[in-house]
Amino acid sequence: MAKKHNVSFRLNGKPVAVEVEARELLIHTLREKLAHTGPHIGCETSHCGACTVDCNGMSVKSCTVLTVQCEGAEVLTVEGLERNGVLHAIQQAFHEEHGLQCGYCTPGMVTRAYRLLQENPNPSEQEIRYGLAGNLCRCTGYQNIVKAVQSAAKKLAAAPAAA
C-alpha cells in the first residue's frame, strides 16, 4: 500500500485534516475528501483554470499542486467568498453583468478575479484580460466577464469592507 501523509491546512477559514497519498492532487482532495465541488476539472494539462483556488494569497491551479505541498496553507475556494450570507462583490457583479452561462468555469474565474483585484484594484480592460488569461471560458466570449470584473472593482473601491 502506498504511504499516506497527514496534511493539515485551512480551507475557507476552517481547519481541515486529511490523509492522502503523496500523488493526490489538491483538486481531488478538495472535491472528494472535503466535499468542496466548486472548483472543477476541465483538462489534464494545466491549461483551462477551472480548478483555480487561492492558496497563501496566490491564484493556483489546484490540479497542478500536490495536497502534501499544502501543509499549513491558507486555501480559499469559491465557496469561501460569500460571508454570512452576503455575496462577495465579485459574485454579485458576475450575476449582474451576466458573466456566466453554463457556470463551469465560474468558480475558477471568480476565485481568480478575487486575487486579480487584490493585486490590482483598478485594472484596465487589457489588464483584466491578461489577468484572466489562465481561465478559459467557452460560453461567454469573456466580454461580460470583463464587465463583471470592472463592476466588482468599482464596488470594492466604494465599499472596501466587501473585499
Place this chain on the structure above:
Amino acid sequence: MGDTSELGERVQKLQGVGSALLRKEDARFIRGQGLYIDDIKLPGMLFGAIVRSPYAHARINSIDKSKALAAPGVVAVLTADDLKPVNLHWMPTVAGDVQAVLADKKVCFQYQEIAMVLATDRYAAYDGAALVEVEYQELPAIVDPKKALTADAPVIREDIADKKEVGHGPRTHPNHIFTWEAGNKAAADAAFAGAAVTVREEILNPRVHPCPLEACGCVASFDKATGYLIVYVTSQIPHLFRTVLAMLSGIAESKIRVVGGDIGGGFGNKVPIYPGYVVATVASIVTGVPIKWIESRIDNISTTGFARDYHCVGELAADRDGRIKGLRFSALADHGAFNSHVSASKLPAGLFSICTGSYGIPNAYCRVDAVYTNKAPGGVAYRCSLRVTEAVYLIERMMDVLAQKLGMDKAEIRSRNFVRPEQFPYTTAFGWTLDSGAYQAALEKVLKAVDYQALRREQAAKRADPNCPTLMGIGLSTFTEIVGAGPTKVCDILGIGLFDSCEIRVHPTGAVIARLGTMSQGQGHATTYAQIIATELGLPAADIVIEEGDTDKAPYGAGTWGSRSTPVAGAAAAQAARKVRDKARKIAAHLLEVGEGDLEWEVDRFKVKGNPSQAKTMKEICMVSHTGNLPPGMEQGLNAVAYYDPPNLTYPFGAYLCVVDIDKFTGEIKVRRFYALDDCGTRINPMVIEGQIHGGLTEAYAVAMGQQIPFDESGNHLGNSLMDYFLPTAVETPHWETDHTVTPCPHHPIGAKGVAESPHVGGIPCFSNAVIDAFAHLGVTHMDMPHSAYRVWQKCQALGLNKRQERG
C-alpha cells in the same frame, strides 16, 4: 385601456418577454453549488477508467487483464467478451449504422475504447487501466477521405462488409457510407450550361471539436432489488437517451430514469450516446452498484463527436449583373470509423440543403458522399444546427468568390440576390419555406453603422501603399439559419418525432412550476421559459420555477441542440400557458357573471369590456381554481400540458461584418472590429441573447482562426490536448459589437426563432471572408481554414508580400 404608466408598471412586474431579467440559475453557479456529473457521489460507487487503443487501425490479438485485476482496488475489467452475453459489444447508432462499444477483434480509430477497468476509486482505476496489456497487429490506416474509395483502400468496417446499405441507400464500396442528394440536378446543370459567368472553388471545412469546458461522463446506478436503472449523464437529450437505453438494455422504459443535471457546456458534444455510457450502464447492471465514468480532456477531443470534416466543391452560375441562376454544391464527408452522429433519420447530411442561404436561387443541386476513415466517429456537432455551419460557410464564401470574379462589391452582390421582403414565405429550390426575413434592411443597418464606404476607401489607400506593413480585409456574412427541428413530417430520430413539450402546474398562491422536454447546458432556460410563461399567464417570472432534464418528471421532448428550445419547447410553453389562460378565462367569466366574449385580457387580468373596474387577476383565479366556486362541470386546478409539433422550422438571419489587419511578416491577424446584427424574431431576454452572440462568435473565431484536429499518415493525433487545440483566452478574443432587428416568425406562437447557433454559423464565414478579402486584390479567391498565423504567413510568402526593400 388603463393609465399607461400603471400598465407599464404591471408589465414590468412580470419581467416577461423582452425583459433583461437577471438569471435565476446564477445563484448556485456563483457559489460553486452547481451539480455537475463529477460532483455526484453515491454509496458504493465504483470508478471506471477506459483503456484505449494507441493505433488508428489494428487487429486485437489478445487482451490480458491479469495484472490489472491483481492491482489494489480493481474490482473488474470489462472487455467486448464481457458485453457479448448481453449483446452490447456493438450498439446501433441513430444514423442507421452500428458502433463498437468495446472493440472486438479490431480497432478503427486511435483512442478507441478497448476495456473499462472498475475500481474503488479514481486513482486505482487509472493505475489498473495502465496495467491492461493488449497485443495489437497494426494495419494501414486511411486518414484522407479522398483515399477511402480507391480500389486498394484498406477495408475499415469488416463487420458490415457484406451490408449493401447502412441506413441511407446503396453503398458503392466497403468504405462508402451513403450518397445523399437534393434539388434538381438537370435544372442546375442547364443553368450552368447557359450561364454568362460561373465560379468554382474547392473549400474545406476542417475537422474541429466543440470542446465544452466540462468533458462527458455519467453515473449509472442499477438497483438489483427493484430492477430500476438511474443514469445521471451529460446528455443534451435525456428522453431520447432513455428510449435508446430501453431498446439496448431490455429494461422497461418506465424503470429507467435519466437525469441531466447541470451541464458544463454542450455545443452538440453531449448529444451522442458514447460507448463509455453504455459500458458504465452494463457494469452497473452486472455489479448492482453505481458506476461513475468521467473522460479526460484528451479523451474528449480524441473520441467524442467531432464537427465538420466536409471537403466541398462550390459552384455558382450567374448572369453578368451578378444574379445567380444556378448552384451546385457537393461534399465529401469524412464521418470517421462509424456513422454515429446524431442527425434526423431521413436527413443523413442534416440540413445542408439550406445552402441557398438568403438568396433567391432558382436552380440548385447538392450532393454529399460520406465515407469511413480511421478516425473518431461523428460529424454533426459544435453549434452547427445540423450541418448548417457547412452549408452557410459554402454559400457565403461563394458569394465573395462570385463578387471577385465579377469585380463587384461584396455587399452589392448580396443585395442583388437577397430574397425580398414581399417574397416571404419563400420556398427555396430545395423545398425549405423561409418563414420571414428582412435581409436588405439588416445589411444596410450594418453597413451604415460601420461606415462601410469609408472602410473600403481605407482599404484601397492601404493597398496602394507599398510600405503598409498590414493587409486590411473586410468580411461580410449575410446568413440565414434553419433551426428548431422540427416538424414530424420532415424529421425524426429513430422514428420519434422532434416535437417538444411543456407541462404547467399553477399553485393556489399564484406560483407556477413548468417542466419541459429540453435540456439547458447554459442557455438560461430557467429564466427565459419563465419569461414566456410570465407574459402568457400574467404571473411574475420570479415565481415561475422551470425544471428540465429529469425524465421521471419532465414530459417527453427531444432535448436541446440545433437551437430548437425556443422554437419548439418555447412554443409548447406558450401553448400550455394559453390552455391555462383559456380555462382561467372561463373561471373569470363565471366569477364576474358575464360571457367569455365579454372579457378582454390585459397583462395580468381579465376585464369586462366597457366596465373595466370589473376585473379578476390571474393571481386571484389561481386560488379560486382550487375551490368549489367553478363553472358547473369544471374540474379543479389550473394545469395544462402541450406537445408542440412545429409546422415549420424557423429561419433566424443576420448580417455580420468583420475588419481584420494582417501582419504581412508574421501572418498574425488582428480583428479590428466585428459588428453582428442578429434577427431572431421576438427577443425573450436581450441580455441572454447578447451573451449567446458573444459566445457563439468566440467559438466562430476559434474555428476560423486556429482550430483543427490534425493527424499524421498513420492516424495518430498530432494536437489533441489544450496545449495545441486552440481555445482563445480573454486576451485573444475580440470585442463584439451586437445589434438587432426584429422580424417575427409568423408561425411561432410568440413570433420567436432560435438564435444561439447563429453567431457560430454566421461568424465563421465572416472571419474567413475578411481574411481572404485582405488578399483579394492579389487574385486570391480562397484560403482554407484555420487561418493561423503560420498558414497566413505561407500565403504572404508565396505572394512575395513580406519582402523588405534595402535601404541604406
Place this chain on the structure above:
Amino acid sequence: MIPPAFDYHAPRSLGEALSLLSDLGSEAKLLAGGHSLLPMMKLRFAQPAHLIDLTRIADLRGIREEGGNLVIGAMTTEAELLASAVVRGKVPLLAEGAASIADPQVRYKGTIGGDISHGDPGNDHPALMLALDATFVLTGPKGKRSVKADGYFLGLYATQLAPEEILTEIRIPIPVAGSGWSYQKLKRKTGDFATAATAVLLQMKSTSVARVAIALTNAGPTALRAKAAEAALLGKPINEASLQDAARLAMSICAPTPDQRGDAAYKTAMCGEMTRRALQAAAARATG
C-alpha cells in the same frame, strides 16, 4: 490524468536536499514549481519513484543586489520576479520575459530555476540568461561551482547540471544605465510556448551599436546565442540594412523542430522577424 505513485520528500535545508539526491539517484526528480513536471507525470510521460520538493528551503529564495549583480534564488517564482522593484528597475529584460510566460496562476508557482533546469528549448529563461550573460551557481555534495549560461545548455532536456547537483542561484550582471532591451515572443496565443522569440540587450554609442547580445528561444535543441548576428551589428547603426543582416545571420543558426506551431521554414523566418523587432525595440529604449 492521475500521476503514478511516488515517495515525497520535503527537505528544509539545502544539505538535506543534496543528501536525498545522492541517496536516491536517478530514481528521484527535483520538484520546483511543478508546472512542467507534474503535467508530465499526470500524462505518465515521467514516472519518478521519488520527488524532492525544494519549496521549503528558504535559502533558495530571494532577490538581492550584490556588487553589480542581481542575485536571484533559484526557487524565486515568476510572480516574485515581476513584483520585484529591483528586477523591474534594474533588469527590465528579465521582467519582460517573465511576463510572457504561461499565465498568472502558473507564474505564481513556476520558478526561474525550474525553467532554466528543465532544459526545454521552448522555455523563455534560457535565452534571457544568455542575453544577460548570467552565471549559474550549482551546488553539489562537494560544494558550489559557477557555470556561465553560455555553454550551460547542452541539448534537449540536457544541461551542465550534474545528477547530484541543484541549481541554487542565478547571478546577472546589472546592465549599464541607458541599455536597451527587448524580448519579442511570437506565439499562437498568450501563454503558449514561443513559435519563435528573441531576447536582445544592447548599448548604443550615439547612433551605433556598442554592445549587443542576441539570444533565441525555441530555434534549436537549446536556446542559442546569435553571435554572428551580434558581431555584424557592432559599430553599425540600427537601420534596414543592419537589421536585415542581423536577422539573416540569426536565422542561419536556427534548426527549429517542426510542430503544430509551424514548419522549419516558418519558425526560422519568425526567428528573423522577432530578432528584427527586438533590435528595433531595444534600440528605441536605449539612451546614450
